[in-house]
Amino acid sequence: MLDLAKSRWHPIAAAHDLPLRHVFHGQLLGREFAVWRADDGYVNIWENRCLHRGVRLSIGINDGRELKCQYHGWRYSNRTAGCTYIPAHPADAPARTITNRTFAAVERYGLVWSAEEPQGEVPEVSGFAEGKLLALRAIPVNAPADVVAAQLTGYRFQPSGNIDGSAAKVAVEASNAFSVALRSSEGDASTLAVLFVQPVDSNRSVIRGVLDSEVEGAARLAVLRHHNELLSRLRVAVEAEAAREPAPAPLEPIIERVSPELAEMPEETTHGRKATIRVQVTRKWSAADGIAGFELRPLKGLLPTFQPGAHIDVHLPNGLIRQYSITNGPGESDSYVIGVKLERDSKGGSTCLHETVREGDVLAISEPRNNFPLRRDAIQTLFIAGGIGITPLLAMAQALNNQSLGHELHYFAQNQAQLAFPEKTKTLGASLKPHLGLSPDQTGAKLREILSGYGPDKHVYLCGPGPMLEAARAIAAEMGWPETAVHFEYFKNTNVIDDSTSFEVALARSCMTLTVPAGKTILEVMRDAGIDMPSSCEQGACGTCLATVIEGEPDHQDVYLNDAERKSGTKIMTCVSRAKSARLVLDL
Amino acid sequence: MTETRCKDQVILDLWHPLAALSEVPAGVVVGTILLEERLSLACDGTGKVAVWRSRRDLPVDGPVDISAVAGTLPVKLAYGYVWTSLGNPPADIFPIPEYAEADRRKLNAATFGVNVSAPRAIENFLDMGHFPYVHTDILGAEPHTEVKEYDVEISVDRDEILATRCRFFQPMASTTSDGGADVDYIYRVPHPYCSVLYKSSPMDETRLDVIAVFLQPVDQEHVRAHMLLCVLDEDNEDKVIKRFQQTIFGQDKPILENQFPKRLPLDPRAETPIRADKSAIAYRRWLSQKGVTYGVIPAAT
């Protein structure tokens, strides 16, 4: 019977069990759940186990957007249950596949329903009108569900309209192994009670009762107490009966194994330039002068977990592929919001999004990829955004704000009307520092002011137009900021790419030697040879197609690596950079 | 002779701790449980100790003359504890040379019962990443959460795991400065259920304090954790030193008791390791290689 029960929907909590910022400890058929409602109302039902070391997540912290494990502070996103941050490795973006097991959640009849392997819908109860019901106090019983359900057919109670009476007739309208529907009538008063029996474990159950009508005022409490008292009394009898039988062994739910890549402490998994997700533009609006906001919702299922700093590839109707940063705050996982600036010299990307793409259109996007990860172990973090460079930094600032970690967001723009996403920046309060209408010289002076006073445990993140980034990086270096504390992301690579050289590339792990001719990139030659290499912007800006150099001298033409990384000669962006030596050996 | 319930010969052949010698009253039977078997022990007040499988004629709390007890189990006294074995134990218990240094304070911080398997407790003892979250403002503090790269080796000649170059940020790292700083740690696992930790001494920067945890497996999912302190401290009373360690252990306890499953899974795909868990990964592999089955969920073969 319990095998059959796996495919059924069962109530596992009452709606009132899930106040905001609380984690409910649930269980169904032996499997424990951590159940929590995010501030946006979404009900998360997760396996009650952090994937890292098996600690119960029901002792973790619900911060409204994410659930934080009590043991090592790993953070898991609302909705997707994907891990967004591993504090032990603050410089890394966690492999996005670290995702807790989630279970279906439906709120109905004042109860929260779930199932191990749901088939069909939550049971329909005729005579139940949503919003007009009364959920009773749940009664946990130390007895098997079928024993409880059998006893419940004999449950006798007064209809809500005649609670003080004593002559009610009670008829069983329906019953099965996990629920009993009873109608109690006396005089004009009649109440339908459906008592669902949640099979918690082989020898533990919870009676979750719902009445067909809400009761107002003081009578409401009287009705609730009436049932609480009677059901508690029934519990005494059921438990006494169950205690006569030897207790069955507790159920042992199967814990799924994690994927082999996760078990191996993987490098970032490789993905080509694939658009695996279809989204609909559910909202398009003017996020600022010249900047369009797009809200993208999945056509089906959930969007993958994103981290602050991550971007997606957007495949446009005109065939172009463009990268846009996700601006969402933590836990805002029902859609991705991107900002697109109309470029004066647009080659068709931003023009297409501004002029052609409309609400309701469907676009293909890639999974989010994070090559601009945010450390959260700084005492103070500075964000310096120029214009549309706000987008990744906005996501980062919201993440730090949510964890009450010290930060300032310096936002340079021509005027107030150009400040994008005011509804998001407003939530940052005093940490948002707009700098408007500054000349290049004034901008330099302001950057000097912001970047003065470097100290250990300070980090700065830069995103904006090339000249501003160059200036900010130079000033930071001058003011004593080490390169390891300066993080940046260019919109695009404005270097003129010299692809006139020809050289050999040896792939050490693949045991292949390839020739890269003039006019072709390393990435293209590898793809032609059947090597699956992830890439995104393909112009040396985003950092996705990074490879490790074992031997040979790279000819760097990207804007992703910092100077120290370039000098070390151990990394190369395969989409634009080439070789100065006749041969490069890559760790691929 | 009772047949033992533990079938794991590797574990049966080990020395296991039973009690701090200083806490065993002379001439009185003390009861305890090891590997699901009831054992009794007693000392005579002159440093002689006997351990035997519990018998009706020698009830717990009753008087006993240990020289008259027949059929006793092997006994060793080491690091202030009484050790025994239910199998064929090696000649010696793993070394802790620092224990012989005369100027160290040597204390049993406490023996606590914990509802968890011994290997889970060892793994927690080896872990630094939890300091800011579980030992907040004592052994770590947000936002200083990084576990920096460290080295792990399985020493073949000593048959033990050694993690070196471990560092972690500790607020109020020393008695001489107010600020936080990185503190150095070395971890050893010389026994499947025992671990020894070396840590920068706040009193003497050239030497290391030694803290060890010796786990007595009551059954597969329950332990008695014996905590040895072997530290440099000339100022504090015993009870102040013990209180600190009990506070730390008391903070780990609810984490350990909320881990599921309670036995340590050795299947590499049971949980998700990160680089910071290198020592735990080595420990799990080492247990697998030894063929340990007690207190663990062996990997499917």
Added chain:
Amino acid sequence: MITLYDYELSGNCYKLRLLMGMLGVEWKTVPVDFYPGREHKSDWFLKINPLGQLPVIDDDGLILRDAQAILVYLASKYDASGTWYPRDNPALLGEISQWLAFADGITGTASAARLHDALFYDFDVEAARAGAHRLFRILDEHLWFGEQEGRNWICSAAQPTIADIACFPYIMLSEEGGIPRQDYPAIRRWCDRLKRIKGFAVMSGVFPAGPAKAA
């Protein structure tokens, strides 16, 4: 200044640390090696408390024992708001006393089970656990109906009282005695609320709550 004779892992001592923290009262600690040293049975300690029990306070020469009694004293003397132990409200004082006695029941069951499991006390642990579950069922029901009536705390008051403080520690530590709280969702919510009171501090075995949603 108040001197607290204290053992870190004692829930009864924690009650006083909690209330003094919430009241903003300063104190100094004299550690007592309750375990394994049994210092509470030592000669010097028996002179302070012949019952040989923790906690004890010494407030400028006034020596008091018994956690619940000391809560009454501290709240009466140091709570300027008068909400923790409202001296001018007889009905509420009656309620508080009733739940202080209930807290003693929790100590006698949940704490006993914990002493058995963690410190090897020779108690009937099954009886202790069953007793704790019986009390937790009563408290969960009480708190659930409280929520339905718009009441957040154990007693009929808008603010928490010392009854909440007295019941909290050994409920939070119950799992160390093999007593899960999964069947008591209203108790779990009340624990979150209590952890969010200004001045709340943890003890070993108790984790903090995250921030409440800003209004």
